[in-house]
Amino acid sequence: MPRLILTGNEAVARGALCAGVKVATGYPGTPSTGCLAHLLSLDLPGRHVEWSANEKVALEIAAGAAWAGQRALVTMKMTGVNVAYDALISFAYSGTNGGLVIYVADDPGVSAGMAEQDTRGFAEMSGLAVLEPATPADAYRLVREAFELSEAVGAPVFLRSTTAVALTHAPVSIDDTDKPSPDRPLVLEKDIARYTKAGSAICITQHQALLRRLDAAGRWIADRGLNVLRLSKTDTRVGLIVGGAVRACLDEALDAARIERDSVSVLELAASLPFPDELAVRLLAACDTVIVAEELEPYVERALYVLAQRTGWNGRIAGTLDGTFERTGEIGVPEIVRGLSSAVRSDSSGLAGRSPEVISPNGERPEAVLSSTGRPIPRPITVCAGCPHRGTYLAIERAIRDAGLSKDEVVVTGDIGCTILGMNPPFDLLWTEVSMGSSVSLAQGYAHAGVKTPVIATIGDSTFFHGGIPGLINAIQHRTPLTLVVMDNGWTSMTGMQVNPGTADAYQNEGRRVDLEAVLRGLGPDVLEIVDPYDLEATSAAVLRGLQRSVDRLKDSDSAAGVSVILAQRECAIQARRWGVAERRVVVNPEACILCRRCVQVTGCPALGLSFAETGDGSPGRQVIAVDPALCNGCGLCVSFCPPQALGWADTRGGDR
């Protein structure tokens, strides 16, 4: 079997291929993006892989394929499930024919942003099973199990990974010899009792069937031996339940705590839902204390309490609910060691005395070594050098100022993606970030609340296609006084440059570009203006006209209300640079630079730094602003904010230094 270095995400993709997946869909979102991105990087005749418009659309496509008898995979980050759930609960009720696997990457510890939510909550609500890989190799194995389970019981199955699994690169053995054809017999079953929800008898019957499938999933997982119980060979009567990514840390944690592997009973869960009652009963019978180490919400721990009550077990359960582990962040080796230490310390078992060095420390968190003076200086993230969004933010700032208002009084709602970086210095412009598309509707709420200043909403192109369109339709219908700035850079850029409906035809594979301008025009806003964000004058003038309409409306209720949409269009600078689109480059005339730092203050451009002017005799001269030629993408915004005109174009100042 060939071995490859794969991330957990890529291992899911490879495992799904090996399981004969025919249709794979998803929406980008850290930490899940790499799974579908990997499939798109491969040449896969006979299979369909796509970035869909949003997670709900992606799930519906995958489910349609699965209802037609094919194996299908849908991928998303944890917050994507919020979007998909409306459809997901109905698919759970109806079940599936072909295997349907919902791959979700959760982010305990929030490495990337958005709510630290636990996908197992959705699985519990919808009565679906959850498999949880611990490593990339485990992900490769479990995605295939998930397809088998899905078809065995006729239900969608969650495959839930976390950042520490999804993004880890590690060697995985790939089974290329046994690649089944993706084509399975088509299932075309016309049965309204199964595939519709119209009628109470239909829904009750489907709910009962769902519960039967959940029971069957529990039996299938038990028969398959996905969860492993190893009872202690000693008389310590201490047990440990570990699930998901925490499983990978177990041996190292026991070593660190100097506890023999045989001296504790361990239940390792690769399938946490439905709760493995039979194994847990055997674990409880062998233990007086059970420690449950699970990241985020205590689903397993609560189920264990219920089981303890039902079976009359009187031991002690340590976990998240008693504060042994925190309900936020990752659980790694130090957390398990601390958990073992604090749980066993007050226990009468032999374990407490066995390894005094580690088990006996007082169980408190060691203080962070870093004092306030020893910290690295903050590196707030801002948009890239040459990012078109920088021009748009500066234009909005200028328009607000030109309207005689201040940034602290004009509500500007923000949205998901690179565009949210307008919340950071030096722009400090955006007030909110909620969910895909929320900026547009949230702004309407502010307007109807009676805010005395104009309200502005901002949104990126992919986010607009994903969830912004209904909000805009609503604003147009209700003539809500609002300025919406759509920042169209042609890519889903924050997650690493994925194709979205508005991306140019050349990158659409089999598909085609949807014209964002035509969409906006078709919706019929009261005003639609199209600007180039590198053109600061024109962009700020367009925003100002939008603000002025709102101001007029606020002063005079007879004035025309309605929505001004400004479409600020220019391709992402990182992508433009990749294609070799040559913008001009900016250089510094060191003699003219007075180091007022206004360029840095206004633009915050990462290509701006400091250097020493040359003196001719080799000694360092005075400090001046420098432009890093490797980073500058030539938007030239800094040029317009240089009082002594020391910044200028490379081609007009006699070439590079």
Added chain:
Amino acid sequence: MNACDVVLLGVGGQGVLTVADLLTRSAFWIDVSASLVPTKGMAQRGGAVKAELRLGRAGGARIAPRTADIVLAMERSEALRALDLARPGGTVLLYDHVWLPAGALLGRDEYPSRERVVERLVDSALRVRWIDPATRPTVAGWPATANIVCLGALCACWQLAAILDPEIVERVVRDRWPKAAEANAAAFQFGFSGSWTQQLPADGRSEETRDAVG
């Protein structure tokens, strides 16, 4: 089996993750178990980058706080993160590049001097070796590539050399960029030779480099 935990730090765009990837592939080549978790956030925008590389271990991919054997920092201020990452007695390899964020450019945040960073690290029982970027040799008209210099310097640390043969790493680099093979070999050798070596405490070198140099 020998094991070594390495954390690599820097700023997006410096090639930190490439160094981590080359080491992972080198380990893969000679069948040493390896795992790598990159944390780049929105790093193309000049944000902080971190990679956790575990060699010779099975299990979880995260490196627990204050247990890393080696921390490579490719940016001066970011090197302070090593205080919370390296084990007592561990090695911090500092490539003393300065990348000022806007707050420091505007004078709002005080950017630390090298002396101050080194002192903080040494005070926390860490061994520090640093490379002054200005001492890099010129190869074919350009300064030796910074991240390949750092890769060479890492390979000279004995904990790493005990697991990964530096010649294997050099070969992986050559195979990755055949056209730049000579330039990269020169950068790697400069880093590996330790001819740039500046370190504290002063007796650190003999212990840290004994196997690789000997």
